[in-house]
């Protein structure tokens with residue numbers, strides 16, 4: 001087991017946003033967490049990356065507790081968090097944004113990672129000296145993912161990478177997520193509201209409903225489930 005979240009509770013001002021949430025991620029998997037607005041998807045990723053530590057429960061990476069560590073220590077152990085809304089620095093160049101993702105790495109590691117990111121996203125190589133703010137929404141999402149990859153992580157956590165993109169680009173992003181997983185042998189924890197596409201690429205998935213896991217199973221299994229079809233696929 002690479003990552004294990006055990007019965008966590010996460011609160012904002014004493015009010016729990018997540019209650020008794022447990023999930024597992026095995027090495028090499030794509031695991032999706034799907035849920036509507038405000039169900040706690042972002043909170044879950046923030047708990048794992050140490051931005052919002054859980055008030056109860058445990059989070060284990062390779063069997064070792066990480067929920068008591070600081071965010072930068074968790075990042076150093078190989079968990080990369082690509083935040084909701086991308087969080088790129090608009091007034092910095094594409095290259096500078098990518099370098100920020102590798103601040104914990106040596107120069108040689110950084111250059112190797114940059115080569116891989118440019119192979120994956122040729123458009124970022126082309127635009128490397130442009131200000132990030134001049135990129136399209138899809139390109140900024142690629143930059144955010146690229147920055148996450150620059151740390152050379154074991155686990156890449158993506159918070160709604162398809163949000164706000166036009167349908168064609170949504171497909172592109174999901175294809176890229178699959179490629180990153182397959183080619184880089186990289187484990188992916190994906191949080192999404194785009195239910196069908198997520199379940200299609202996920203090995204396993206969890207359905208989050210207001211702070212609780214309502215359902216879990218293989219991606220294709222959940223695509224067939226009545227709850228998912230009725231509540232999320234409008235069938």
Ligand SMILES: Nc1ncnc2c1ncn2[C@@H]1O[C@H](COP(=O)(O)OP(=O)(O)OP(=O)(O)O)[C@@H](O)[C@H]1O
Pocket residue numbers: 012013017035036037038039040041042043044084193
């Ligand atoms: N900083 C905060 N302070 C107080 N409450 C918060 C804070 N952030 C989130 N919440 C609350 O916690 C709950 C879960 O929010 P969260 O952002 O994790 O949901 P989400 O599933 O990511 O939603 P979305 O799909 O809109 O991104 C919501 O009720 C939200 O209002």
Ligand SMILES: [Mg+2]
Pocket residue numbers: 041042043084159
């Ligand atoms: Mg969110």
